[in-house]
Amino acid sequence: MVSGPLTDRTAIVGIGQTKFGKGVPESELELACMAISAALDDCGIAPSEVDGLASYTMEQNREVDVARSVGLGDITWFSQIGFGGGAGCGVVGQAAMAIVTGQAEIVVAWRARKRAAATSRPWAQIERRVGEQFQWSRPFGLLRPVDEIAMLTRRYMHEYGATRDHLANVAIAARKHANRNPAATMYEKPLTRDDYMNARWISEPLCLFDNCLETDGALAVVITSAARARDLPHPPAYVHAFAQSIPTQHQTMTNYFNDDPLRGPAWVCADKLWATSELRPDDIAVAQLYDAFSPLIILSLEGYGFCKRGEGGPFTDDGAIELGGRLPVNTSGAGMSEAYVHGFNLITEGVRQVRGTSTAQVEGAGNCLVTSGEGVPTSALILRK
Amino acid sequence: MPEFLLPLLEGDEASPFWQGCARGELLVQACEACGRRRMPPRPMCPYCRSTRRRFEPTSGRGTIWSFVVPHPPLLPAYSELAPYNVIVVALDEDPTIRFVGNLVAAPDADINSVDPATIEIGAPVEVVFQPVGDATFPRWVLR
Ligand SMILES: [Zn+2]
Numbered sequence: 001m002v003s004g005p006l007t008d009r010t011a012i013v014g015i016g017q018t019k020f021g022k023g024v025p026e027s028e029l030e031l032a033c034m035a036i037s038a039a040l041d042d043c044g045i046a047p048s049e050v051d052g053l054a055s056y057t058m059e060q061n062r063e064v065d066v067a068r069s070v071g072l073g074d075i076t077w078f079s080q081i082g083f084g085g086g087a088g089c090g091v092v093g094q095a096a097m098a099i100v101t102g103q104a105e106i107v108v109a110w111r112a113r114k115r116a117a118a119t120s121r122p123w124a125q126i127e128r129r130v131g132e133q134f135q136w137s138r139p140f141g142l143l144r145p146v147d148e149i150a151m152l153t154r155r156y157m158h159e160y161g162a163t164r165d166h167l168a169n170v171a172i173a174a175r176k177h178a179n180r181n182p183a184a185t186m187y188e189k190p191l192t193r194d195d196y197m198n199a200r201w202i203s204e205p206l207c208l209f210d211n212c213l214e215t216d217g218a219l220a221v222v223i224t225s226a227a228r229a230r231d232l233p234h235p236p237a238y239v240h241a242f243a244q245s246i247p248t249q250h251q252t253m254t255n256y257f258n259d260d261p262l263r264g265p266a267w268v269c270a271d272k273l274w275a276t277s278e279l280r281p282d283d284i285a286v287a288q289l290y291d292a293f294s295p296l297i298i299l300s301l302e303g304y305g306f307c308k309r310g311e312g313g314p315f316t317d318d319g320a321i322e323l324g325g326r327l328p329v330n331t332s333g334a335g336m337s338e339a340y341v342h343g344f345n346l347i348t349e350g351v352r353q354v355r356g357t358s359t360a361q362v363e364g365a366g367n368c369l370v371t372s373g374e375g376v377p378t379s380a381l382i383l384r385k
Numbered sequence: 386m387p388e389f390l391l392p393l394l395e396g397d398e399a400s401p402f403w404q405g406c407a408r409g410e411l412l413v414q415a416c417e418a419c420g421r422r423r424m425p426p427r428p429m430c431p432y433c434r435s436t437r438r439r440f441e442p443t444s445g446r447g448t449i450w451s452f453v454v455p456h457p458p459l460l461p462a463y464s465e466l467a468p469y470n471v472i473v474v475a476l477d478e479d480p481t482i483r484f485v486g487n488l489v490a491a492p493d494a495d496i497n498s499v500d501p502a503t504i505e506i507g508a509p510v511e512v513v514f515q516p517v518g519d520a521t522f523p524r525w526v527l528r
Binding site: 135138151205 | 388389390391392393397398399424425431450451452453454455456459460463466468469471473481482483484485486487496501506517520522
């Protein structure tokens with residue numbers, strides 16, 4: 001038995017989301033308020049009871065504006081976490097810490113995002129003069145996140161023999177799951193291996209279908225103590241374990257400068273996560289792995305200990321990460337086929353799996369691993385019944 | 386000349402690197418206390434915590450560690466040349482010292498001058514320098 005002060009002491013009790021789309025008329029603030037309102041309705045908690053707020057540093061809506069719009073009560077704890085897609089599970093985990101330490105009783109965590117917003121496509125808005133980290137890559141035409149991850153992917157394929165078929169396995173699994181999820185952007189759009197192999201390049205070796213979607217939308221969750229959670233309408237999704245990581249000598253995204261660039265933040269995050277959990281990788285029923293790009297799934301399968309280094313590609317063969325496979329991954333369609341909202345939909349889908357209400361439900365799933373961005377300072381959660 | 390992104394030639398921790406490029410030298414930051422090299426540059430040595438630092442010459446020779454071939458949508462100057470290559474080079478004398486750059490067919494050739502199908506990880510390369518705007522960029526040719 002391994003447990004710590006956070007183990008199963010808090011739970012996600014409410015989830016909410018807006019529709020996902022492109023060019024939606026609502027502002028980011030309106031989207032955030034709609035998702036938070038839906039999450040509060042989901043658990044039957046009044047806005048006036050909320051006393052904590054958590055989100056991403058890249059979130060453009062300020063706590064004061066959200067709280068005044070939704071009619072929240074007196075806020076006694078608020079926090080933001082950096083590094084974009086690496087933040088999501090950290091937002092929930094730090095909310096759990098705030099609850100366990102008594103700084104708040106009911107925390108709302110959220111992410112709202114529009115493609116046209118200041119934080120969207122930051123690579124397309126950069127100044128002509130670049131300093132600090134990105135002067136070592138962007139002047140040479142390594143401009144976008146996809147280029148940065150493609151560089152690691154090519155090296156990974158070279159070292160371990162992974163192939164485009166493995167990357168296709170990831171894209172196809174996500175799409176099959178999205179095809180069961182009416183809320184998913186790609187609900188009605190199947191994806192074949194031929195479609196994948198014939199798709200246009202974005203940054204070789206990555207093609208269009210190795211990339212996540214671009215989405216307007218918002219999601220929110222409500223987190224409270226385990227004691228309070230037991231009185232609420234849905235089965236609680238307990239925060240069983242939580243970890244964050246910045247590995248030694250890590251540089252976010254363009255992590256090409258240390259001894260072992262392919263050993264990303266997932267490894268350190270996993271060590272901490274498993275050290276505070278009663279569960280082992282073999283016990284995990286279903287996983288929501290951060291998928292801004294398909295190779296991140298393969299790296300995460302290795303980092304979180306589902307297979308050895310270099311075996312993440314073959315792990316995805318024979319439908320292993322599809323519903324019915326050895327480890328169903330990204331059962332809502334996730335960033336690649338449901339919506340890309342900096343990975344927050346991975347958290348809500350993890351809750352649905354634990355509740356038993358996913359549209360790609362893993363039968364009897366008692367737990368779910370959820371991870372945030374690989375290749376950046378990251379975080380992860382284990383949710384369980 | 387297309388509008389490439391440019392580094393800060395003065396006032397940045399790394400400005401001496403770019404000034405070295407203008408003189409035809411590929412420099413790397415090193416600690417004056419313990420002598421160890423580090424890339425990218427930073428104000429404190431992660432090995433001994435000294436803030437005494439200098440830039441010193443490298444061999445300018447290495448091997449291709451990885452590469453990508455970006456396609457549009459890209460910033461306009463880069464879109465014009467796409468598909469082009471971007472490589473990471475590991476230095477011969479210390480393969481953990483790496484530089485992002487481009488493989489070119491000749492010292493004055495564009496970043497799309499090499500057929501991407503011919504690029505191989507492990508290929509030996511050496512640095513050349515090209516003026517870009519008011520800066521000088523390191524590029525790489527096969528050796
Ligand atoms: Zn030193």
